[in-house]
Amino acid sequence: MASLNLTEFVRRPAPGTLGHPVNIRTNFFEIQTLPNTNIYHYDVTITPDVPPIVNRRVYTQLIATHGDSDLGGRPVFDGRKNIFSARAFPFDAKSFDIMLPEDILPKGVVTKHPPRGFKVKIKKAADINLEELRLALNSKAAMSNNCLTAIMALDVLIHHKPAMLYSTVGRSFYTPDGAYELYGGLEVWNGFYQSARPASGRMLINLDVAATAYFQSGPLVDLVVKILDRRSIDDLRRGINDRERNKLEKALRGVQFRVTHRAQLRRSFKIMKLTPTPASHTMFEKENSKTDVATYFQETYGKRLLYPFLPCVVTGRDIFLPMELCSVIQGQRYPKKLNERQTADMIKFTCQPPHVRANKIRDGLKILSYRNNEYLKDFGVSVATEMANIPNKNPPVIYANPQGDIEKSLKEAWFRAGNAVKSQPQLMLCVLPTKGVPLYAEIKRVSDTVIGVATQCIQMSHTRQPKKQYCANVCLKMNVKLGGMNAFLSPDQTPFLTDMPTILFGADVSHPKPGDTTRPSIASLVGSMDSKAARYAATIRVQTARTETIADLGGMVVELLKTFYQTCGQKPSRILFYRDGVSDGQFAEVLRSEVASVKQACVTLDANYKPTISFVVVQKRHHARFFPMRREEGDRTGNCFPGTVVDSGITHPFEFDFFLQSHAGLQGTSRPTHYHVLYDENKFTADKLQDFTYRLCHLFARCTRTVSVVPPAYYAHLVAARARFHSRGENWTDTESSEAGGDESTYLAVKPDLLRVMYFM
Structure with missing residues (x-):
């Protein structure tokens, strides 16, 4: 075993030839020109340690104050540890002291940090020669660490400008324009994903649409109404019970907001928990006496609370803020798993036929405007404005053969079952009264780990008016649980x-x-x-x-x-x-x-x-999508035919990989x-x-x-x-x-x- 060489991946064999070739469009755009000179790579350390969103603000201020003297051209930053430049800096290592001003934040950007100082240390890491990458793309050299760093540099280059303007998550950026409301106080933001990818003989940018859930911004009380699924705040005038408070606390923990009773205060706060009592009954010490939150805000700020029956937000030790004086900051992504209703709404919003998705990708290309991107120009990079056309293969048609007399087989199965009544049960059929998870989960736990018998669960509603398709699907599952075969x-x-x-x-x-x-x-x-x-x-x-x-x-x-x-x-x-x-x-x-x-x-x-x-x-989990060039080259949903194979054009320069779209999409754009x-x-x-x-x-x-x-x-x-x-x-x-x-x-x-x-x- 020790002598095994398990470090090199399989080389690509000759391309496949089965099926009939057709051309399709795909959501990849060719990088037509790569930099002709070296790219200069620098390590950067920003202290104190802060999230990438704040790092980018520090970097913006760094360029504003030292760009002309020390950081010439338009270097790009990944938000964490790497700076890439088309020109060498006039130093190998240098430190900068940056004071971050409280400027106007870009749309959709959240930060909780007040103005303060940062130390930025920049140290030269490497000179990246693009010639080695060109050789690897043409299968004349291995994909070395230098090549991978060059690809990372191109990736940072195309992400830099969107990351400075929009809310970003990984390789995707999002905008609130055209947001779609979800159940429970959330909304879907549209966005775009982009990634620099190596292919045979060229570099490509994979551009795709993206969507993710954000908290709705604005008055916190409006968000509370939506989370608790009420018509208006008036429905809560009798207060909220412990179950509702726990639901709210779980949903709101970590959400950032600003206060409205002190407009000059730009500081943001984070919700830690909620008080167990309403504002009118939440007491604290003030000048050696006790007072409630509602009275305090009336006396101190002249704010008579409209909703004293709501609990207070707790942001720190003994810091209580009435909900109606809190405004949720825009641009906070929802970090948890969506529930069933939210997931269904999200699918409705994001499920798009191929031609609609292709048009939205073109819209993303306009937003990104690679041709007018000053950072790409500085590096000497240009990008095609049309989707890549690539060859693919549709499968040959194969005809099936009947496998026997169904009526005879059913009769034989009936007699065999009748003669086996003395045997132990092989399967239990469980009729469930609801769709809920708890009962289903417990049945599966007990049957799988305690009893050791396969189970088939069906819903009571389907037994009253059973549909043929539902019954057929259940029978398919029961057959294999009993050891049968449905197809071969x-x-x-x-x-x-x-x-x-x-x-x-x-x-x-x-x-x-x-x-x-x-x-x-x-x-x-x-x-x-x-x-x-x-x-x-x-x-x-x-x-x-x-x-x-x-x-x-x-x-x-x-x-x-x-x-x-x-x-x-x-x-x-x-x-x-x-x-x-x-x-x-x-x-x-x-x-x-x-x-x-x-x-x-x-x-x-x-x-x-x-x-x-x-x-x-x-x-x-990738973002490659295929679009037929002509309507007759796709199925009724507008997708490529099942069996479509792509093994060139957008695949690895020399490793053995391929895309296979094996299924017929029922809705939306199929993912190979x-x-x-x-x-x-x-x-x-x-x-x-x-x-x-x-x-x-x-x-x-x-x-x-x-x-x-x-x-x-x-x-x-x-x-x-x-x-x-x-x-x-x-x-x-x-x-x-x-x-x-x-x-x-x-x-x-x-x-x-x-x-x-x-x-x-």
């Missing part, structure tokens, strides 16, 4: 599975929601158990939160290889591993850690057991899946891997359509999601999260026999 491909269509024993693995890691520090991450692995890739077994591990690599992957692989041997009577000679949930920056670590773990697992079973292994990363091969001992050609992956997408067991992600990865995601219900002591009364924490010890194991069937469907 004929052996001649999948020789990779049938000409020698082969196992397909799918793996995923599910993390707790942002901000949750009490729950662990859950790693899941599924493996195919037949030559038809129709039946899968599963295994689960609970591991340290936010750890992306799978800690015990070796043990999980051993477990499923043993199950495969017990099921099929032989060891698999080939392994194809689909790994979900890995970002580009984690490729090297996953290659070193997880591929080695798979190999070690095989050796653990038998020192001479060395199946050929291919390891493919599956990515859905990006497949990146990290390791390949099976020597796949582009055609063979693309075709095989697309065929697998027809076999997702609980629907009769192709799906967007290859089923092994999809199943692994479902297994990890189900495991969230397996923690003892969870309180699922809140659909957004559970009340109790759950460390690794609270998660119960799924019964071994159940892991051999697709209980998670």
Whole structure:
């Protein structure tokens, strides 16, 4: 194992040729000219340590005071640690003292810091020669650290100006123009995502629309009314109960606001909690006597409270502010998970047909105005104004064959079931009175970890007037939970599975929601158990939160290889591993850690057991979108046809990756899946891997359509999601999260026999 070279990714084979080629547009724009001279990289340290939004204000003041003398040209800043310049600074290291004035903030920008001094230390890091990047883009050199830094410099360059003008989150920037109101005091802001990406022979900018939720700005009392779902503030004149106060406190904690009774005070405050009593009954010490908040504001500021029945905002020790004197600052992103109603509203707002999305991307191009961007001009960078046209392939049409007499099969199944009445139940059908999570979660916990029997839950409302499609979907799920097969491909269509024993693995890691520090991450692995890739077994591990690599992957692989041997009577000679949930920056670590773990697992079973292994990363969280050039080259929704493959033009300059849009979109603009091969001992050609992956997408067991992600990865995601219900002591009364924490010890194991069937469907 120690001699393995697991540091280099697989090189791209010859492009695929199956299907018929057509041209499509994609939301990538070519960087037509790169800088002809070096880019100069500087490390910057700003003290005291503050968020990027404040760092950018410090940087703006730095340029205003020292730009002409020390920082010539138009250097760009990433908001944290890096400055890139088209010209060398007249020093290698220098410190600057900056006093931050209280100037007018850009629209959508929030800061809680008053004016104060900062020390800025700038130190030269490197000279970046773009020639090395040009060679790598043309497959004449490796993608070195210098190339990656050059790409980062281009990324910072295109983000710099929007980041100085708008509210930014990662690579996206947002504007309140055209905001859409969400339930519960939130609103959706439109925005745009952009990223510099290397491709074969060129650099591209991936530009896409984006949307995220923000708190509605304005009077805090208006926000309170919306969070509590009341018609007006008058509905709260009797006060609020403890449950409502807890709901408000949970929603508002951390929200920043300004006070309205002292207009000259620009300082912002942050909500820490709410008082348990209304303003008229919240008492504090004043000049050796006690007074209530309402009386204090009447006597001190001449403000007679209109809503003394509301609790006060607590911003610090013994600092109480009436809600009606607080105004929520614009530009505060909502950091929590949206509830079901908010999510549904968000989908309605963001779901757009391809032609609408393409037009909005063009609108974003106008807002960004690359041609008139003074920073790009300073670096000598120009960007195309039209979407890139790229070749792609539509799949060949394959016709299916009928598989037998359905009536005869049903009669035989009926008689077999009647003769098996003495056997233990294989499945329990549970009729639920409501859609709520608590009952469903408890049923799944008990059935999976205590009883060890698969369950199928249906809603009472569907039993009164059952629809054929609903019944059909339930039957699909029940069939596979009982060990049946809903669909499979004929052996001649999948020789990779049938000409020698082969196992397909799918793996995923599910993390707790942002901000949750009490729950662990859950790693899941599924493996195919037949030559038809129709039946899968599963295994689960609970591991340290936010750890992306799978800690015990070796043990999980051993477990499923043993199950495969017990099921099929032989060891698999080939392994194809689909790994979900890995970002580009984690490729090297996953290659070193997880591929080695798979190999070690095989050796653990038998020192001479060395199946050929291919390891493919599956990515859905990207911003590539495809748009047909002509209406007849798309489906009825305006999307590209299912089976569309792109393996050139926007893919990696020399590594083995491709985009596959395997599904027919029902609404909106379909998102293709990006497949990146990290390791390949099976020597796949582009055609063979693309075709095989697309065929697998027809076999997702609980629907009769192709799906967007290859089923092994999809199943692994479902297994990890189900495991969230397996923690003892969870309180699922809140659909957004559970009340109790759950460390690794609270998660119960799924019964071994159940892991051999697709209980998670």
